[in-house]
Amino acid sequence: MNARRRTKADGLPSRVYVRRNSFFWVRPTDEKWLKLCRVAEGETLMYERLAAEKRKVEVDGDEGSMSRLVAIYMDKFEGQYSDTFRDEWKRRGEDVRKAFKHHSVEQVDSGLIEDFLLQNWADKLPTQRAMKGWLSKFFAWAVRRRHAQVNPCREVEVKKPTVRDVYIPHDHFMAIRAALASYSYEKKIKGKLQVITAKVPTGPEMQIFVDLCYLTCQRSTEIRLLRWSQVDERAGVIRFKPTKTENSSGQAVDWPITPEIAAVLRRARALRRELTVQPLHDYVITDRRGKPKTAAACRDAWRDGLVRSKLEKMDYVVKDIRAKALTDAYRSGHGIDELQVAGAHADRATTEDYIKQRDVPVSVVRLRLPAA
Structure with a gap:
């Protein structure tokens, strides 16, 4: 009204x-x-x-209408996003406000948006796509509310990221896992150089996180947000309903609690009892306040593990754990149909892509130079 x-x-x-x-x-x-x-x-x-x-x-004398409208848009729609993604969504909005602070919404055209993406994330195609998507939704709202005439994002083309083909070898994976919990350094004690091993405070939680990512073949988001209520010990399964597909295919999977997974869950329960603050949520992996680990915290801990294991040049990321798990399962004899169920993939081709990119076949063809 x-x-x-x-x-x-x-x-x-x-x-x-x-x-x-x-x-x-x-x-x-x-x-x-x-x-x-x-x-x-x-x-x-x-x-x-x-x-x-x-x-x-109100205009502060230096702020254009683009920045003010983005602030109103964020205030209006931030409640539609989950707690785990909301901070990231708002951070992207603040990046937009900062970049276009002196512009009116009418001034922002396709050229400005393309410059904004290329100048800030020239070598990060996934981030370019994410920021373009954020801006496109904002301008769609602005057009509906008659603050803008057109959505300039429609004319902006962003290259599709190349399919990731990184596979973490066993020795690298275990080295990173060990480095998540401890690190070594040299120190002179009574004139002698000695190697000191120190513990990482968040190491036990991160090892549980990595172990469950690998043993269940699930996305890291599902493990970060895994609740004890999903662990059905009577039925002997963990009930996963991936958040990525809950609004599309709705694929779900019940993962059996193997002896290896049961051992990891026991470690998680022991850590839960050690929390100094009563857990605020029923999550399996939490920080010291009882809240679920954020994506940024897991990413930073993983990167620190790469540095401590001297593998920072290998470009391994948390998402590669799932790809390694599916590839290892395929190499151990599990078929594509089994892996499709394990990965909660609606399309068989998605599962095949995971394997194709990381399980490079070895040719058995042997040739000889022809006779003269």
């Missing part, structure tokens, strides 16, 4: 109205009715809340 013109003076500020015994302000940028406070709470509080809301949308 749009703000209506007053027919008689009521002593209220512009665009402030009383509805259902509360003061509401109609935001001029999108005509949204924002509740300020109850009438019974008084006009003083109403004016304070009104000033705070106006500061969110």
Whole structure:
């Protein structure tokens, strides 16, 4: 509902109205009715809340309409994203606000967006695609709300990232896993150089994370967000419903609790009892406050493990653990159909791509030079 013109003076500020015994302000940028406070709470509080809301949308003398609209868009839609992705989604929005702070929304065209992507992430095609997707959704909203005439992202082409073919050898994998929990350094003690081994505080949690990623062939997100309620010990399975496909194929898989997985879960329970703060959530892998590990925390810990194991030049990432697990399972004799179920893939071709890129066949053809 749009703000209506007053027919008689009521002593209220512009665009402030009383509805259902509360003061509401109609935001001029999108005509949204924002509740300020109850009438019974008084006009003083109403004016304070009104000033705070106006500061969110008023031009600060240096900020263009693009930045202000992005802020409104973020405030409106951040609640639609999960807790685990919301911070990353907001970070991308802040990158957009910073880059286009001095522009009006009408000035931002396809050329500016392309420059923004190439200048910041020239060698990171996945990030380019993610940022273009963020901007495209923003402009789609801006067009619907009549803040913009066209969506300039439609004319921007972003190269598709090459299919990743990295495979982590066994010795590298175990070296990184060990480095997650401890590291060594040299120190002089009484004039003699000695090797000291120190523990990493987050090492046990990260080893559990890596072990479950490998033993269950699941995406790292499913392991980070794994709850004890998914561990059905009576049935002897862990019930996975991948978040990546919950709104598409809805593929799910019950993974048997093997002796190896059972041993990892026992370690996780022991760590849970050691938490100094009562866990806030029912997650299997948590930080010291009982909250689930973030993607950034797992990524940083993995990178630190690469450095400590002196494998930082190998470009291994957390997602490569799943690819290694599926490839190792294939090499041990499991068929593509079995691996498709294990990976919760709706399409057999997806499973085959995982294997093809990492299990390079060895030719058995032997030739000799022809006789003269």
